[in-house]
Amino acid sequence: MPTWPEGTVRVDNVWKRFRSDRTAPLLQEKIRLLGKRMRGETRDWRWVLRDVNLHVEPGKSQGIIGVNGSGKSTLLKMICQTTFPSVGKISVQGRIGALLEVRAGIHPDLSGRENIYLYGTILGLNRSQINKRFDDIVEFAEVGEAIERQVKFYSTGMAIRLGFSIAAHLDPEVLLVDEVLAVGDARFQQKCLQRISEVVAQGTTLFYVSHDLPTVEAVCDRVLWLSDSYVVADGPARDVVNMYRESVEKQAQLTVSGDGGIRLLKVEVHGPDGGQVRSGEPVHLRVVVHSSEALFGAFHIGISQGTAMPIFVQRFATSFPEGEFELRCTLGTLPLPKGHYSLWAAMRAPHGQGSTISLPWQPVHSFEAFGPNALKGPAGVMVLSPVYVPAEWQLL
Amino acid sequence: MPADAAGELIITDISAIPNEPPPELLYRHKPRLLDAARNLKGRWEVIFTLAERDLRAAYKQAVLGIGWALINPVMTLLLFTIVFHKAFPTGTSKVPYYLFAYPAILAWGFFAGAVGSGTGSLLQNKAMMAKTHFPRECFPLSQVVESAFTSTIATSLLFIIFPVAHVWPKTATLWFPVYLAIELPYTIGLILLVSSIVVQMRDLNQLTSIGLQLGMFASPVVWNLSYQKGSKFYIPHAWQPLYLFLNPIGETIDGIRRSMIYGFGPDWGLVGVAMAGALVWMVVGFAVFKRLEVNFADMA
Numbered sequence: 001m002p003t004w005p006e007g008t009v010r011v012d013n014v015w016k017r018f019r020s021d022r023t024a025p026l027l028q029e030k031i032r033l034l035g036k037r038m039r040g041e042t043r044d045w046r047w048v049l050r051d052v053n054l055h056v057e058p059g060k061s062q063g064i065i066g067v068n069g070s071g072k073s074t075l076l077k078m079i080c081q082t083t084f085p086s087v088g089k090i091s092v093q094g095r096i097g098a099l100l101e102v103r104a105g106i107h108p109d110l111s112g113r114e115n116i117y118l119y120g121t122i123l124g125l126n127r128s129q130i131n132k133r134f135d136d137i138v139e140f141a142e143v144g145e146a147i148e149r150q151v152k153f154y155s156t157g158m159a160i161r162l163g164f165s166i167a168a169h170l171d172p173e174v175l176l177v178d179e180v181l182a183v184g185d186a187r188f189q190q191k192c193l194q195r196i197s198e199v200v201a202q203g204t205t206l207f208y209v210s211h212d213l214p215t216v217e218a219v220c221d222r223v224l225w226l227s228d229s230y231v232v233a234d235g236p237a238r239d240v241v242n243m244y245r246e247s248v249e250k251q252a253q254l255t256v257s258g259d260g261g262i263r264l265l266k267v268e269v270h271g272p273d274g275g276q277v278r279s280g281e282p283v284h285l286r287v288v289v290h291s292s293e294a295l296f297g298a299f300h301i302g303i304s305q306g307t308a309m310p311i312f313v314q315r316f317a318t319s320f321p322e323g324e325f326e327l328r329c330t331l332g333t334l335p336l337p338k339g340h341y342s343l344w345a346a347m348r349a350p351h352g353q354g355s356t357i358s359l360p361w362q363p364v365h366s367f368e369a370f371g372p373n374a375l376k377g378p379a380g381v382m383v384l385s386p387v388y389v390p391a392e393w394q395l396l
Numbered sequence: 397m398p399a400d401a402a403g404e405l406i407i408t409d410i411s412a413i414p415n416e417p418p419p420e421l422l423y424r425h426k427p428r429l430l431d432a433a434r435n436l437k438g439r440w441e442v443i444f445t446l447a448e449r450d451l452r453a454a455y456k457q458a459v460l461g462i463g464w465a466l467i468n469p470v471m472t473l474l475l476f477t478i479v480f481h482k483a484f485p486t487g488t489s490k491v492p493y494y495l496f497a498y499p500a501i502l503a504w505g506f507f508a509g510a511v512g513s514g515t516g517s518l519l520q521n522k523a524m525m526a527k528t529h530f531p532r533e534c535f536p537l538s539q540v541v542e543s544a545f546t547s548t549i550a551t552s553l554l555f556i557i558f559p560v561a562h563v564w565p566k567t568a569t570l571w572f573p574v575y576l577a578i579e580l581p582y583t584i585g586l587i588l589l590v591s592s593i594v595v596q597m598r599d600l601n602q603l604t605s606i607g608l609q610l611g612m613f614a615s616p617v618v619w620n621l622s623y624q625k626g627s628k629f630y631i632p633h634a635w636q637p638l639y640l641f642l643n644p645i646g647e648t649i650d651g652i653r654r655s656m657i658y659g660f661g662p663d664w665g666l667v668g669v670a671m672a673g674a675l676v677w678m679v680v681g682f683a684v685f686k687r688l689e690v691n692f693a694d695m696a
Binding site: 013015018035047050051077080081082083084085086087088091096098100107109117118121122123126150221222230231233234235236238240370 | 417525
């Protein structure tokens, strides 16, 4: 067997299954299962990962994305070697540090100081190695004098910061991060991302699981996309994230119901003279609507990239007639860089205005914008939404 | 980072992946006990750290702190002296009852303390199990260390009890390591067995506390192993080997008491049987634990 350098992670043909009957460990359930086995039937199994292959070299960062329940966390747990793959082999060279539910491993009855030593030892460091990092950990966690206090008297934010700080300063060869940045305030999130980038720059291999696509793009070299136990794609971060965004939008479009009182018959988006949509130039929208009753309300549109959160919205409130009508909107300038975008729309009467019909917020159309590429921030800094701003630089 | 440095984009052909993998590739968990035991050797630090953590946490907000390690056995001793002295005549005429009972309370207390807190040790450390991959035995074993620590503190009371009783411990007391060598593997075996099974069968949580209570009466804590003048409860000589094989702690309790108070050396026949029993318990416990550990992370 070849030996790989420290920090290498290899996942070969890994499958994982769970028992689908494990919710009822009661006696009667056991008896039913026993009877089933006597009749020669096997248990019911649920496959949560199918044929996953992943080779990550030291110092690379691998993102894992996918909807809830697609197997992301299970894969991470197997890399952490806390649970065994049902089929296949996972080999990890070097010490593993895990940032999974950061607060969960912190013991509430112990002081912050005791927790730091506890965790350090358990992750395989000796006392002097922890001493060396102690001040950095306390400083990063911003807990100050509270380090001598029992953690149960910490605020939620302090406990999370301490948990993250301990795990992030123990210099493992492989670092696993699962959705930890959903907590903490924005400034601390940014600090965490910064720290993660530093750790990667020092040669640590990173696995990063998140629903937050901008951070995945900011942090990872490559991304693995899991969907319903299968690996859909594995490749450069931006390519895979864009594929994932498009698929999420397609899914959302499929769920649009046509039987409401308001229906969109036609949606068009085009550039200045009916041509391509281009950055920094005017954009024309044309929407044909059918309403089963006249209503006073507002029509909203928004443009987004892969999420229900629009980059910006426009709103038009007036009395709409019954039947078919057409809305036109011209955006003076398109403030977006090159990319694939979707147009979301909603229509509803204000609260208490009597009308029972409405159009829920949903993607109704998608389009390509042509122009300059979006710029990436410095390592570890995420760009939340792509916006195109014309700029001129001077060096004086 | 330029895109080409991040490698190529691979899109999976999902239709080429079968619904289930070939069954012959399924992972069968067949742990090798010797390897596992060897792997445990470098983990003392983790075991002791976990024990230290639990001790610190347990006594942190208690006003009397570590004093409870003394108060608990004293209370038990008072209870025994007042209640069981009458209920279980033991023929202890030569020494006061409290002296007769205390060494047994110590030996039993170590065992019961370890098994009692060790049962749930995997369930309680779920969060830590999800992040770290050192051998799972460390969790229950840390409870053995914790119990050993409190028992050692409780042992210091012997320095008071003996003078109060106007009795001097006999030199045969020095045989105690032999008896601990029986108790330790038995405790380890039972704690591994119970803590691993309880992960998938929570019923055992309830059963353990009942079992420990019954076990105390089934062990010669409040009665003498052999017949003494006036005793009602004892194990006939013919049955003692079988009894001690199944419940090796009986020999620990009885042996420590006999050597410490009455000055007898070990009965090597019975020690051998009990030691064999204890080792069987340990191997069985370890084997079951390693067998079941594959499910810990998924079911705890």
